[in-house]
Amino acid sequence: MLRVGNNGMQFDVRALVAGFALLSICIPQWIIAVPGLGERIKTPDLFAVLTVAVVMLLCLARCTSMRKEQLAVCLVIGYAACVVFTRILFDSERWLYRENLPYLARLFSIHAPLLLIAVMPRDRQSLSRWLLGFGLLATMTSLVIAVLFHFGSTAFDAHQTFARQGGELTHRLGGLQGETGAYAFNATMGIQLLLVGLAMREMRKRFYLMLWIAFPLYVALIFHESLVRIALLNSLVFFFVAVVGVNHSRKSLRFVVLLLLLMCIGGSFMLSAAGNPLVDVNVDRVSFDGSLDQLSSGRWSHWVAASDAWLDDPTYVLFGMGHRASDFVLNHPVENLVVFHLANYGIVGSLLFAGLYGMLAWPVLRQGIRGDFACGVFSAILISVFMQWQVNDVNLYYQTFPCVLFFTAWYSSVLQQQTVSGASAVPSAAVAAPPLLSSHRMPAAGI
Numbered sequence: 001m002l003r004v005g006n007n008g009m010q011f012d013v014r015a016l017v018a019g020f021a022l023l024s025i026c027i028p029q030w031i032i033a034v035p036g037l038g039e040r041i042k043t044p045d046l047f048a049v050l051t052v053a054v055v056m057l058l059c060l061a062r063c064t065s066m067r068k069e070q071l072a073v074c075l076v077i078g079y080a081a082c083v084v085f086t087r088i089l090f091d092s093e094r095w096l097y098r099e100n101l102p103y104l105a106r107l108f109s110i111h112a113p114l115l116l117i118a119v120m121p122r123d124r125q126s127l128s129r130w131l132l133g134f135g136l137l138a139t140m141t142s143l144v145i146a147v148l149f150h151f152g153s154t155a156f157d158a159h160q161t162f163a164r165q166g167g168e169l170t171h172r173l174g175g176l177q178g179e180t181g182a183y184a185f186n187a188t189m190g191i192q193l194l195l196v197g198l199a200m201r202e203m204r205k206r207f208y209l210m211l212w213i214a215f216p217l218y219v220a221l222i223f224h225e226s227l228v229r230i231a232l233l234n235s236l237v238f239f240f241v242a243v244v245g246v247n248h249s250r251k252s253l254r255f256v257v258l259l260l261l262l263m264c265i266g267g268s269f270m271l272s273a274a275g276n277p278l279v280d281v282n283v284d285r286v287s288f289d290g291s292l293d294q295l296s297s298g299r300w301s302h303w304v305a306a307s308d309a310w311l312d313d314p315t316y317v318l319f320g321m322g323h324r325a326s327d328f329v330l331n332h333p334v335e336n337l338v339v340f341h342l343a344n345y346g347i348v349g350s351l352l353f354a355g356l357y358g359m360l361a362w363p364v365l366r367q368g369i370r371g372d373f374a375c376g377v378f379s380a381i382l383i384s385v386f387m388q389w390q391v392n393d394v395n396l397y398y399q400t401f402p403c404v405l406f407f408t409a410w411y412s413s414v415l416q417q418q419t420v421s422g423a424s425a426v427p428s429a430a431v432a433a434p435p436l437l438s439s440h441r442m443p444a445a446g447i
Helices: 013-026 043-061 068-090 094-099 101-119 124-150 180-200 204-226 229-245 253-273 299-310 314-319 325-330 337-370 373-388 401-420
Strands: 003-006 009-012 157-163 169-173
Touching (some): 068 094, 068 101, 094 325, 124 169, 157 180, 180 373, 229 373, 314 337
Antiparallel strands (some): 157 169
16 A cells, blocks of 8 residues: 655555545535635535645655656646637637636546546456445435435425426426536446446346346436436446447347347337337437437537537637637537537647547457456446537536546556556456357456
């Protein structure tokens, strides 16, 4: 265990890391009231200060060196800062950029956990324990909030309400922060991390029981109370990949049965959304009448407007308008992975961010393709987040996206350590495991 200190007084650096992860999961986006600052200070901003303190301790102790992940984070944050400060110096509306500076600090807050990976143990057993612990805490916290809200608690109302058919006004679950999308994303990510922890421990029976029974019931409760459609899409993608894509052969009977079952369920759901239900089931806020703008709650118009603004200036095309500049230039968020990065960071910055996220995700995705069961399940999380990112701004959900980055980077570092130490990137007992699409069961991981 790494400790930093002198005069006989030792301080456990990992205790700070554990505190960061626990608070960021269990206290999602809690707003801290600071006189004169309104609602600008949130828990991740304080966690970023904690991260800086940890990094300084590590540098003073000379116990670690910058790794490529940390260097990449510094590069993308530095690039975003350069664009913003250049706009402040030369843009005719520089005052808008000055007012938006707190969001630049929050960009650092979101990525700050990546700087802590250097002090984490690089073995699968430690990672699985953290995933199980944090996944369980996040799931139970979200579940308790949903149950309390269902039975009448007004402490977790969302800022917005929803009018059902007939004009009935319905309050929506928003969690501690009052934001339905942020709460639902936090809730779904929590149980998915828990499932990855079970997969890493080779608890396959418990994993499949949770995936087929507990997970659908849990997601149904979260959706029923919050009415967040994107959380439903996220969960469906994760479930589909985890059921069909992990350790199944495309020629196996089990794969065919599962695929047909999911196709039937998905087809019924889409027919119901299009107004031609096979059964008399009405899913709130899920309908499609041919209008992409209505289906996307106006996002389609936002994407078009953001793309037009981005193409107005050659410097915007290359370097972007500045971090979250689209919010105050267009007066609305751009909830799309590609459009968001192009509008804010241009082609150059988009390539930098793509390189950072690709560097973190690729080791896990590669091992999932090669047959590592837990990596396959974690890959399902990454794919579901990527799909959700096309119609939502999950990268700006300050309480959950940092945790996704944290565990992705940690998992990648574990896999890289196994490669460097001369061992296979998959556990030794699973070297002979079949590829991602294989009908044979993989032996225990020997954790």
